[in-house]
Structure formats: structure tokens, C-alpha cells
Amino acid sequence: MSEDAISTATPRRVLLEVNDVTLRFGGVVALNEVNFSLYEGEILGLIGPNGAGKTTCFNVMTGVYKPTSGQVRFAGQGISGKQPHVINRIGIARTFQNIRLFPEMTALENVIVGVDARHKTSVLGALFGLPRFRRRPEEFSPDANPLLVWAQKAFGISRHRREEISGEEMAMELLRFVGIDDQANELARNLPYGYQRRLEIARALATQPKLICLDEPAAGFNPAEKEALLQLIRNIRDRGFTVLLIEHDMRLVMGVTDRIVVLEFGRKIAEGSPEEVSRDEKVIAAYLGVPADVA
Numbered sequence: 001m002s003e004d005a006i007s008t009a010t011p012r013r014v015l016l017e018v019n020d021v022t023l024r025f026g027g028v029v030a031l032n033e034v035n036f037s038l039y040e041g042e043i044l045g046l047i048g049p050n051g052a053g054k055t056t057c058f059n060v061m062t063g064v065y066k067p068t069s070g071q072v073r074f075a076g077q078g079i080s081g082k083q084p085h086v087i088n089r090i091g092i093a094r095t096f097q098n099i100r101l102f103p104e105m106t107a108l109e110n111v112i113v114g115v116d117a118r119h120k121t122s123v124l125g126a127l128f129g130l131p132r133f134r135r136r137p138e139e140f141s142p143d144a145n146p147l148l149v150w151a152q153k154a155f156g157i158s159r160h161r162r163e164e165i166s167g168e169e170m171a172m173e174l175l176r177f178v179g180i181d182d183q184a185n186e187l188a189r190n191l192p193y194g195y196q197r198r199l200e201i202a203r204a205l206a207t208q209p210k211l212i213c214l215d216e217p218a219a220g221f222n223p224a225e226k227e228a229l230l231q232l233i234r235n236i237r238d239r240g241f242t243v244l245l246i247e248h249d250m251r252l253v254m255g256v257t258d259r260i261v262v263l264e265f266g267r268k269i270a271e272g273s274p275e276e277v278s279r280d281e282k283v284i285a286a287y288l289g290v291p292a293d294v295a
């Protein structure tokens with residue numbers, strides 16, 4: 001058997017399973033027996049008209065809500081009912097439809113908070129780090145800092161300080177990765193809108209998730225920004241992250257996803273490749289728009 005035949009025969013590994021999940025808010029059934037799986041290394045789109053249940057689905061997966069019935073499993077482990085910070089540690093990070101940054105912290109500090117969530121030392125280091133410990137962007141290098149290596153050998157440096165420094169390096173690298181390192185020391189509230197959206201992504205990646213959930217990351221973007229975002233999402237996947245994407249922009253969704261799950265009124269109405277989903281009559285009627293004279 002050729003190597004190609006072997007690799008195509010390799011089964012995909014399920015990373016996340018949504019099993020028969022129902023969530024009721026009083027009389028509203030926001031999710032109705034929803035089932036789908038997410039495979040390691042794929043970009044899955046979650047689409048549907050307004051109010052279909054997409055964000056609620058994210059909220060169930062990330063621990064904001066506990067399903068009324070059903071279960072979410074991640075890497076083989078049941079996660080429904082766990083706290084959001086526990087689920088984040090297990091490996092799911094997210095961004096929000098309405099940007100949620102720390103506005104009075106710099107871009108770099110916002111990402112350091114994400115890195116610190118992973119480290120054993122506290123998040124307070126990022127919040128109250130002394131100014132003398134904060135380096136300017138040009139002082140960062142992707143390589144080890146020779147002075148630091150020497151100082152570690154000569155004097156020994158505390159675990160906290162080592163983590164803090166490596167956290168800063170990692171945060172700076174992530175800002176570079178999402179393309180906003182030129183504004184590393186700018187307060188988040190002063191950043192242009194597109195930078196704030198990218199900063200949210202960098203902060204989510206800083207928690208070193210296996211899965212990153214992006215909730216309408218292109219909202220408010222112009223076509224050029226959308227094109228750049230599409231490339232960034234591909235780069236995120238190429239770095240080994242699995243991506244779940246809620247997005248209304250069909251060009252972006254069709255251009256970047258491997259598979260798509262479609263919700264309508266809390267029910268899954270279709271699942272498949274972008275081509276399959278875009279040909280599905282239920283999807284065309286529900287989401288892509290039935291011509292007004294037919295509707």
C-alpha cells in the first residue's frame with residue numbers, strides 16, 4: 001500500500017462531541033437535541049440565522065450554561081456542568097461577539113493575562129507587574145535572552161520570574177502572530193477596532209487551548225480585513241489548533257471551513273462540506289435566503 005493510501009485511511013480523531021444537547025430558557029428552546037462532532041485539526045463552521053442557537057451552543061461548550069439535557073464531551077471527558085475556567089484549562093478557549101478586553105491594560109498585558117492563566121504563578125503578576133519588569137517590544141526576541149540565561153545560571157531566578165519572562169516572550173510572539181505587535185504597548189481601549197478583535201484572538205490562544213471558538217470574528221470588518229482574517233484563521237489551524245467558527249459572512253465561512261453545521265430554531269438542520277451545505281435546500285430556505293417573491 002502506498003503512503004498516501006495509508007494516510008487517507010487514518011481515522012480522524014474526535015476532539016469534541018455535542019451529544020443530544022437541549023437547553024431551555026423558560027419556554028424558549030434555544031438548543032433542541034443538537035448533535036455534532038468536531039475533529040482534531042479541522043475548521044468547523046457553525047452557522048444559522050439570528051437566534052438559531054449558535055452563541056448558546058458556544059456557551060454550553062465553554063461552561064457558561066449547563067445543558068437541560070445531553071452532554072458535551074471534550075477529548076473523551078464529559079465537561080457539561082464544569083466551570084468556564086476549568087474548561088479553559090482542559091483546552092477550550094473562546095472569543096466573544098462583543099469584544100471583552102481589559103481596556104486599561106496594554107495589548108501585551110492583555111495577552112499576558114491569558115498566558116498567566118496557564119502558568120502556576122498568579123494572574124496578579126500581569127495585573128500589577130512593576131513597570132521596570134515590562135520591556136519594550138524591540139527588547140523582545142524570539143530567541144532566548146542571553147543575559148537572562150547568564151543571570152539564571154549565575155544567580156538563579158525564581159520560578160515566578162522565569163514564568164513571567166517566558167510569558168512575556170510568548171505574549172509578544174502571539175501579538176506578532178496575529179499581526180499587531182506594532183501596538184504592543186498601546187492601551188487596549190485605544191487600539192483600532194480590527195486590532196482589538198485580533199487581540200482577543202491572541203489572548204485566547206495564550207491559554208494554549210486545543211480548540212479555539214471564534215464568535216463572529218469578522219463582525220464589522222471591511223472586505224480587506226475579512227480576507228486577512230481568513231488567512232489568520234488558516235494560520236491558526238496550521239499551528240495545530242482546532243477551530244470552531246460562528247460567522248455570518250458566507251464568503252468567509254465557505255472559504256475557510258472544512259465542514260459546516262447549520263442550526264435553525266435550535267435544531268441542527270444540516271451538516272457537511274461547504275459545497276454540500278450550500279446546495280442543501282433546507283439551508284437555502286432557512287439561511288441563504290429564499291427569494292422574497294417565493295417566500
Ligand SMILES: Nc1ncnc2c1ncn2[C@@H]1O[C@H](COP(=O)(O)OP(=O)(O)OP(=O)(O)O)[C@@H](O)[C@H]1O
Nearest residue numbers: 025028029030048049050051052053054055056057
Ligand atoms: N440568557 C438567555 N435567556 C433567555 N433566552 C436566551 C438567552 N440566551 C439566548 N436566548 C435565546 O435563545 C435563542 C438562541 O439565541 P443565540 O444567541 O444562541 O442565537 P444565535 O444563533 O447566536 O443568534 P445571533 O446570530 O443573532 O447571535 C434566541 O431565541 C435567544 O433569544
